[in-house]
Amino acid sequence: MDSGRLIFNTTGSGAGQMLFLECGVGGPGGGMFHRGGGRPVLGLEEGRGVKRPFFTSPDELLEEEYYDEQLPEKKRRLTPEQVHLLERSFEEENKLEPERKTELARKLGLQPRQVAVWFQNRRARWKTKQLERDFDRLKASFDALRADHDALLQDNHRLRSQVVSLTEKLQEKEEEEGGAGAAAAEFTADVKVSLAVVEVEQAAEEAAAFEAQQVKSEDRLSTGSGGSAVVDTDALLGAGGGLAAVDSSVESYFPGGDDHHYSDHCGGMAGPVDHHCAAEFQSEEDDGAGSDEGCSYYPDETAAAAAAFFAGHAHHHHVDDDEDDGQISWWMWN
DNA sequence: TTGTGTTTTATTGCCTCC
DNA sequence: GGAGGCAATAAAACACAA
Numbered sequence: 569m570d571s572g573r574l575i576f577n578t579t580g581s582g583a584g585q586m587l588f589l590e591c592g593v594g595g596p597g598g599g600m601f602h603r604g605g606g607r608p609v610l611g612l613e614e615g616r617g618v619k620r621p622f623f624t625s626p627d628e629l630l631e632e633e634y635y636d637e638q639l640p641e642k643k644r645r646l647t648p649e650q651v652h653l654l655e656r657s658f659e660e661e662n663k664l665e666p667e668r669k670t671e672l673a674r675k676l677g678l679q680p681r682q683v684a685v686w687f688q689n690r691r692a693r694w695k696t697k698q699l700e701r702d703f704d705r706l707k708a709s710f711d712a713l714r715a716d717h718d719a720l721l722q723d724n725h726r727l728r729s730q731v732v733s734l735t736e737k738l739q740e741k742e743e744e745e746g747g748a749g750a751a752a753a754e755f756t757a758d759v760k761v762s763l764a765v766v767e768v769e770q771a772a773e774e775a776a777a778f779e780a781q782q783v784k785s786e787d788r789l790s791t792g793s794g795g796s797a798v799v800d801t802d803a804l805l806g807a808g809g810g811l812a813a814v815d816s817s818v819e820s821y822f823p824g825g826d827d828h829h830y831s832d833h834c835g836g837m838a839g840p841v842d843h844h845c846a847a848e849f850q851s852e853e854d855d856g857a858g859s860d861e862g863c864s865y866y867p868d869e870t871a872a873a874a875a876a877f878f879a880g881h882a883h884h885h886h887v888d889d890d891e892d893d894g895q896i897s898w899w900m901w902n
Numbered sequence: 903t904t905g906t907g908t909t910t911t912a913t914t915g916c917c918t919c920c
Numbered sequence: 921g922g923a924g925g926c927a928a929t930a931a932a933a934c935a936c937a938a
Contacts, residue, residue: 643911643932663925685912688925693909695926 646686650676654683658690 646654657672664672664687673680 645910645933666923682911684924686910689911692926 646676646678650678654686654690658687662687662691662694 669680669683673683
């Protein structure tokens with residue numbers, strides 16, 4: 569796949585398309601041949617390889633007339649019919665075996681290479697869309713969690729105020745009634761002890777949960793295939809207890825992961841075909857309905873950041889008992 | 903018409919797998 | 921080592937506002 573690669577001219581929709589050979593040297597900005605007159609011959613205006621028919625003999629290449637007749641062909645878009653068939657094929661299976669590629673190319677009047685390129689680009693678009701959807705879902709989950717967290721803090725604050733107020737009233741009453749307040753004093757002490765016990769238990773419980781969560785995250789981060797960071801979304805979304813809003817039936821794609829691995833759920837880039845992803849799969853152009861909905865993909869860094877964030881947030885939430893700042897690292901989302 | 907942003911097609915280089 | 925995949929990128933094609 570180096571220089572001397574093929575370029576396919578899709579002119580002439582369907583049969584009779586010309587096959588071009590690129591003679592560019594190296595990559596973008598690579599060598600450029602010029603013929604008299606300063607017109608780029610082997611190399612487009614900006615140094616890219618010029619395209620000429622693939623089945624051109626070396627002699628032909630040396631004929632100057634040839635270049636006068638064979639101006640570089642422009643890149644052509646596929647026809648709607650071709651795209652439609654490719655989309656349907658992608659929907660069935662987003663990987664392309666050689667036989668299928670050849671068959672598709674034959675049906676569409678394209679070169680196999682074009683079909684392969686189309687699938688490659690289509691997979692890239694699919695992945696981008698998935699990332700966007702995953703981000704939206706996680707953000708929604710986070711918003712719900714934060715709202716829940718804020719509500720709990722308020723509740724906590726209100727209840728504490730109530731306890732303080734009632735305790736004070738009891739003490740006042742105790743003072744008014746003198747010695748008769750022994751029982752009340754005992755009750756007050758009980759209330760305080762109970763409160764303390766509840767707080768300690770709660771703190772211990774949450775610390776344990778956080779620790780477990782942390783260990784899980786670290787495991788994932790360190791053992792993911794190829795160093796991939798994988799977020800255990802179940803754990804992430806479940807540990808906080810506030811993410812019930814998340815539809816657990818919606819899968820996410822985290823490369824290198826186990827449960828949510830793209831390969832598992834989407835056929836190892838086999839895509840939306842054999843899971844419920846397929847149900848919602850359409851072309852991305854009609855995005856409203858969510859073409860590639862269902863499976864998700866996160867790059868390692870994102871997963872790691874998300875894991876760290878959620879773990880940090882959970883920790884913050886559970887361990888810091890104050891009604892604190894409530895200032896979560898929002899930059900994470902922006 | 904033109905400038906600008908977006909989408910699509912294609913290339914390159916690197917990586918992994920067999 | 922070859923085949924195929926992916927990320928990054930270039931550039932043509934297209935859409936659209938001014």
